[in-house]
Amino acid sequence: xxxxxxxxxxxxxxxxxxxxxxxxxxxxxxxxxxxxxxxxxxxxxxxxxxxxxxxxxxxxxxxxxxxxxxxxxxxxxxxxxxxxxxxxxxxxxxxxxxxxxxxxxxxxxxxxxxxxxxxxxxxxxxxxxxxxxxxxxxxxxxxxxxxxxxxxxxxxxxxxxxxxxxxxxxxxxxxxxxxxxxxxxxxxxxxxxxxxxxx
Amino acid sequence: xxxxxxxxxxxxxxxxxxxxxxxxxxxxxxxxxxxxxxxxxxxxxxxxxxxxxxxxxxxxxxxxxxxxxxxxxxxxxxxxxxxxxxxxxxxxxxxxxxxxxxxxxxxxxxxxxxxxxxxxxxxxxxxxxxxxxxxxxxxxxxxxxxxxxxxxxxxxxxxxxxxxxxxxxxxxxxxxxxxxxxxxxxxxxxxxxxxxxxxxxxxxxxxxxxxxxxxxxxxxxxxxxxxxxxxxxxxxxxxxxxxxxxxxxxxxxxxxxxxxxxxxxxxxxxxxxxxxxxxxxxxxxxxxxxxxxxxxxxxxxxxxxxxxxxxxxxxxxxxxxxxxxxxxxxxxxxxxxxxxxxxxxxxxxxxxxxxxxxxxxxxxxxxxxxxxxxxxxxxxxxxxxxxxxxxxxxxxxxxxxxxxxxxxxxxxxxxxxxxxxxxxxxxxxxxxxxxxxxxxxxxxxxxxxxxxxxxxxxxxxxxxxxxxxxxxxxxxxxxxxxxxxxxxxxxxxxxxxxxxxxxxxxxxxxxxxxxxxxxxxxxxxxxxxxxxxxxxxxxxxxxxxxxxxxxxxxxxxxxxxxxxxxxxxxxxxxxxxxxxxxxxx
Numbered sequence: 001x002x003x004x005x006x007x008x009x010x011x012x013x014x015x016x017x018x019x020x021x022x023x024x025x026x027x028x029x030x031x032x033x034x035x036x037x038x039x040x041x042x043x044x045x046x047x048x049x050x051x052x053x054x055x056x057x058x059x060x061x062x063x064x065x066x067x068x069x070x071x072x073x074x075x076x077x078x079x080x081x082x083x084x085x086x087x088x089x090x091x092x093x094x095x096x097x098x099x100x101x102x103x104x105x106x107x108x109x110x111x112x113x114x115x116x117x118x119x120x121x122x123x124x125x126x127x128x129x130x131x132x133x134x135x136x137x138x139x140x141x142x143x144x145x146x147x148x149x150x151x152x153x154x155x156x157x158x159x160x161x162x163x164x165x166x167x168x169x170x171x172x173x174x175x176x177x178x179x180x181x182x183x184x185x186x187x188x189x190x191x192x193x194x195x196x197x198x199x
Numbered sequence: 200x201x202x203x204x205x206x207x208x209x210x211x212x213x214x215x216x217x218x219x220x221x222x223x224x225x226x227x228x229x230x231x232x233x234x235x236x237x238x239x240x241x242x243x244x245x246x247x248x249x250x251x252x253x254x255x256x257x258x259x260x261x262x263x264x265x266x267x268x269x270x271x272x273x274x275x276x277x278x279x280x281x282x283x284x285x286x287x288x289x290x291x292x293x294x295x296x297x298x299x300x301x302x303x304x305x306x307x308x309x310x311x312x313x314x315x316x317x318x319x320x321x322x323x324x325x326x327x328x329x330x331x332x333x334x335x336x337x338x339x340x341x342x343x344x345x346x347x348x349x350x351x352x353x354x355x356x357x358x359x360x361x362x363x364x365x366x367x368x369x370x371x372x373x374x375x376x377x378x379x380x381x382x383x384x385x386x387x388x389x390x391x392x393x394x395x396x397x398x399x400x401x402x403x404x405x406x407x408x409x410x411x412x413x414x415x416x417x418x419x420x421x422x423x424x425x426x427x428x429x430x431x432x433x434x435x436x437x438x439x440x441x442x443x444x445x446x447x448x449x450x451x452x453x454x455x456x457x458x459x460x461x462x463x464x465x466x467x468x469x470x471x472x473x474x475x476x477x478x479x480x481x482x483x484x485x486x487x488x489x490x491x492x493x494x495x496x497x498x499x500x501x502x503x504x505x506x507x508x509x510x511x512x513x514x515x516x517x518x519x520x521x522x523x524x525x526x527x528x529x530x531x532x533x534x535x536x537x538x539x540x541x542x543x544x545x546x547x548x549x550x551x552x553x554x555x556x557x558x559x560x561x562x563x564x565x566x567x568x569x570x571x572x573x574x575x576x577x578x579x580x581x582x583x584x585x586x587x588x589x590x591x592x593x594x595x596x597x598x599x600x601x602x603x604x605x606x607x608x609x610x611x612x613x614x615x616x617x618x619x620x621x622x623x624x625x626x627x628x629x630x631x632x633x634x635x636x637x638x639x640x641x642x643x644x645x646x647x648x649x650x651x652x653x654x655x656x657x658x659x660x661x662x663x664x665x666x667x668x669x670x671x672x673x674x675x676x677x678x679x680x681x682x683x684x685x686x687x688x689x690x691x692x693x694x695x696x697x698x699x700x701x702x703x704x705x706x707x708x709x710x711x712x713x714x715x716x717x718x719x720x721x722x723x724x725x726x727x728x729x730x731x732x733x734x735x736x737x738x739x740x741x742x743x744x745x746x747x748x749x750x751x752x753x754x755x756x757x758x759x760x761x762x763x764x765x766x767x768x769x770x771x772x773x774x775x776x777x778x779x780x781x782x783x784x
Contacts (some may be wrong), residue, residue: 038397081418095205100518141526
C-alpha cells in the first residue's frame with residue numbers, strides 16, 4: 001500500500017507539472033508567436049483607446065447618443081463579460097411572456113419611428129430573446145436591416161450606404177456553410193463613427 | 200432548414216471518416232505497439248515510468264488495477280481540494296481571487312475528478328488562472344484517461360485467450376500512454392486551431408475598456424484555449440467561463456463550434472473501432488457503433504425540429520419565430536446568433552449523448568420537447584457514445600445484458616465472444632448498470648422531497664422540477680450539463696471574494712457523482728477480472744452472433760427498455776408536461 005501511495009503521489013506531481021503548467025504555457029507561447037491578436041482577445045482599439053473586443057457584444061443603449069448606434073441583442077447579465085450567466089428563462093414561464101411582450105413593444109417603438117410600417121411580425125426572434133452568453137457580438141441580418149433605417153436618419157447617411165456597411169461587417173458562415181451569418185455590432189458601430197462622426 | 204441538415208450531415212460524415220484513423224491508432228497504442236509519435240514521446244514516456252519508479256512490464260490483476268486507480272484518484276482529489284482552497288497563495292492570480300467555501304469546493308473537486316464537470320461556480324468570477332490550468336484542466340486529462348483505461352482493461356478481459364490468465368495490463372502504463380499518445384497530441388492540435396480562430400490564451404489581468412458611447416466594462420481573460428481543447432476531447436465539459444461554450448472567448452465562430460463538437464465525439468466514436476480491432480473483428484465494433492448512432496441521430500433530429508418551432512412563451516407574446524429573410528427564426532432564447540438553431544441543437548445532442556456536458560446554448564431555455572432530448576440522452580446512462588471510455592464500458596455492460604437476455608430467449612448458455620456469461624458476471628453487470636440510475640433517482644428524490652432542496656430551485660412549476668431532476672441525473676451520469684437555474688452557490692457582492700456554497704446541494708451532488716463514477720468502475724473491472732480467466736469456446740451453430748443487425752436491434756431495445764422503465768415516470772412530471780402544454784406557469 002505504501003508503494004502505491006508513493007507512486008500515486010509522484011504521479012500527481014508529474015502530471016500536474018506536465019499537463020497543468022508546461023502544456024498551457026506552451027500553448028500560450030505558440031499563440032504569442034503565431035496568433036497574438038486572437039490569443040489576446042481580438043481587441044478593438046479606436047485612436048489608441050481600447051473600446052472592446054470584436055468577439056464580445058456590448059451595451060449601446062446607454063447615453064445620449066444611443067440612437068446613433070446599432071443595438072445588441074438583449075442580455076441577461078448586462079453585457080458583462082467578466083461575470084456571465086444565462087437568462088434561464090423557461091419555455092413556459094409567465095414571466096417569459098411578459099418579458100418578450102415588453103421587448104417586442106420596445107423594439108417596435110424604437111425602430112418604428114424611422115421605419116414606418118414596421119410590424120411586430122417582422123421583428124426577427126434574435127432581437128427580443130436574450131443571447132446565450134449575454135455578450136453575443138452579433139445580431140441577425142434581418143435585425144440589422146431594420147435598425148439601418150434609424151441609423152441612416154440619425155446619422156444623415158443614405159440608407160444604401162448603411163446597408164453596405166452592414167454587408168461589410170457581416171461575418172458569414174465559416175467557409176460558406178458552418179454556423180450562421182451574423183452582423184458584428186461593435187465592428188459596425190466603429191465603422192459608422194468613422195464614416196459619419198458624431199459631433 | 201436544409202442548410203442546417205447539411206451541416207449536421209457533414210459533421211457526422213467527417214466524424215465517421217476519422218474513426219478508423221483515430222480508432223486504429225488507439226488500438227496500436229493500447230496494444231503497446233510502436234507508433235510514429237514514439238520517436239518523440241518514447242523518451243518522455245520512459246522518463247515518466249522512471250520518475251514514478253514503476254515496472255510497467257508487471258501486469259496487474261483486476262484488484263491491483265483497481266487499487267492503483269482508486270489510490271491515485273484519492274490523491275488527485277486531495278491535491279485539487281488543496282489547490283482550490285488556497286487560491287490567495289496562487290501565482291497566475293491577477294484578479295486576486297479568494298477561495299470558495301468548503302462545501303462548494305467539495306462539489307467542484309468531486310465533479311472534476313469524476314469527469315463530470317458539474318459547475319456550482321462561475322469560472323471567471325471565482326477561479327484563479329492557476330486553479331483553472333493546474334487544478335481543473337489537469338483533471339480534465341486524468342479523469343478522461345481513467346475512463347479510457349478502464350474500458351481498455353475490460354476489452355483485455357474479453358479478448359484474453361489463455362485460460363487462467365489474471366492480468367488486465369498495467370494501470371500506470373495505460374494511464375501514461377493514454378495521456379501522452381492520445382489526449383495530449385490531439386489537445387495541442389485542437390488548442391492551436393481554436394486559438395487561430397479567436398479562442399483566447401492569455402495570462403493578462405482583466406482588461407478595462409471604454410465603449411463608443413461611454414459605457415465601460417471589463418474583458419475577462421485567461422488560458423482558455425488549452426483548457427477548451429481537453430475539456431471537449433475528454434468529454435469533461437467544465438467551462439472556463441460560467442456560460443461555457445456560449446462565450447465567444449471559448450467558442451468564437453462556426454469553425455470553432457465544429458471543432459469542439461468534433462473533439463467531443465472523436466474518442467467515444469473511435470473507441471468502438473478500437474474495440475473492434477482489439478477483439479479481432481471490426482464488425483463487432485461497427486455493431487456497437489450502429490446501435491449508438493441510431494439513437495444519436497434520433498436525438499439530433501428531435502431537438503433541431505423542436506427548437507426551430509419556437510417556445511410557447513414566445514408565441515403567446517406575439518413573437519414571430521418563423522424564419523425570415525436574414526434570420527433563421529426558432530427559439531433563440533439562450534442561443535447565440537453565430538450558431539443559430541441547427542448548431543445549437545446538434546451541440547445539445549452531442550454533449551448529452553456523451554458525458555461531456557459543455558453547452559453552447561442554455562438548456563433551461565430549450566423548448567419542452569427540445570429539453571426532453573437531454574433528459575432522454577442521460578436516461579440512456581452513457582450508452583449512446585457516452586464519456587470517453589465510460590461510454591464504451593457502459594455499453595459493453597448492456598451488450599453482456601443483451602447477450603444474456605438473448606440467451607434466455609433461445610434457451611442456450613449465453614456466450615460473448617467465446618466466453619460463457621455466468622451468474623457472477625451477470626450479477627456484477629446488473630449492479631454496474633443499476634448504480635447510475637439509482638444514484639440519479641435517489642438524489643432527485645431527496646432534493647425534491649425534502650425542504651433542503653428548495654433553495655436551489657429557480658423556476659416555478661414543472662420547470663422547477665425539471666431543474667432538480669436534471670441536476671441529479673446529470674451528476675449521476677457524470678455529464679455536467681445543467682438546467683442552469685439550479686444553483687449550489689451564492690456569489691457575494693464583489694466578484695472575487697469566493698463563492699458561498701449551498702451545503703445540501705453541494706454535498707448531495709458531490710456524493711452522487713462519486714458513487715456513480717467509482718462503483719461502476721469497480722464493477723466493470725470485476726467483470727473484466729471474471730472474464731479474463733475464462734476458457735474460450737469456439738463459436739458453434741447455436742452461438743448468438745453479436746455483430747449482426749438483429750443483435751443491434753436487441754441491444755437498442757435493452758437500452759431503451761432499461762432507460763424508459765427507470766425514468767419515464769420522472770420525465771412525465773417535467774419536460775413532457777411542458778412539451779404537451781401551451782400553458783404558462
